[in-house]
Amino acid sequence: MLCVVDLDTVMPGYVLSDFGDFIRTGANNGAEDDQNLNNVSLNLAIFEGYARGYLQKAASFLTEVEIEHLAYGAKLLTYMQAVRFFSDYLDGDTYYKIAYPEHNLVRTKAQFKLLQSLEEHYDEMQRIVREAVVR
Numbered sequence: 001m002l003c004v005v006d007l008d009t010v011m012p013g014y015v016l017s018d019f020g021d022f023i024r025t026g027a028n029n030g031a032e033d034d035q036n037l038n039n040v041s042l043n044l045a046i047f048e049g050y051a052r053g054y055l056q057k058a059a060s061f062l063t064e065v066e067i068e069h070l071a072y073g074a075k076l077l078t079y080m081q082a083v084r085f086f087s088d089y090l091d092g093d094t095y096y097k098i099a100y101p102e103h104n105l106v107r108t109k110a111q112f113k114l115l116q117s118l119e120e121h122y123d124e125m126q127r128i129v130r131e132a133v134v135r
Contacts, residue, residue, distance in 0.1 A: 016073030082111035
């Protein structure tokens with residue numbers, strides 16, 4: 001069996017964080033720090049492929065509440081990361097490594113643009129998750 005492993009997420013935590021952070025990073029048409037916000041949006045095909053593959057195995061051990069909130073996890077993690085980038089920018093860039101002075105501000109804007117796209121596609125994301133559940 002092959003699977004994607006995010007080494008950040010092999011410790012105890014919440015499934016919404018694991019699922020949501022992959023969508024935030026892996027299903028974004030743009031880069032996390034894309035300066036061209038026109039590039040930043042949800043790639044719904046990647047979301048669907050990931051959700052279907054993930055739930056093919058995970059649906060057997062996830063609770064109904066966890067499954068019902070997977071798409072929300074993508075919005076939550078994207079929002080949280082936007083706030084983290086912005087907080088670090090305001091604090092003088094002391095946590096995240098930056099490549100240039102406005103880097104964390106650019107990251108913030110890109111994450112909020114992705115969040116807007118997730119909001120726009122939320123109903124479809126929910127439908128995909130519901131249809132992907134194999135029990």
